[in-house]
Amino acid sequence: MGFIPAHIVASLREDSAFRPIDSQVTAAHAAVDSRAGYEALDAIRAEQLEAKRSARNTIALTSMLIWAIAGGAIAYVWFRRWPQPS
Secondary structure, three states: OOHHHHHHHHHHHHHHHHHHHHHHHHHHHHHOOOHHHHHHHHHHHHHHHHHHHHHHHHHHHHHHHHHHHHHHHHHHHHHHHOOOOO
16 A cells, blocks of 8 residues: 555656756757767766766665555554454
8 A cells, every 4th residue: 555655656656756867868869969979968868867866766765665664653553543343
C-alpha cells in the first residue's frame, strides 16, 4: 500500500527535476555554431548526465522513505487500531 504514494511522488519529482536538465542540454545543442562548440557538447552532456543521476538517487531515497512511512502507518492502523475479532 505504501507503493502508491511513493510512486506518485517519485513521478512528480522526476518531471520537475529532469525538465531543467533536459532544457539545458537542448539549449546547448541549439547554441552550437562551430566545430569547437560541437566538440564541447560531450562535456556538457556528461555534466548534465551526472546531475540527472544525482537527482534520480535523491528521488529514489525519498520514495523509499515515503514507502516505509506509509507502509508502517498502514501496518500500525491495521494491527493496533483496527478492531480485531476475539
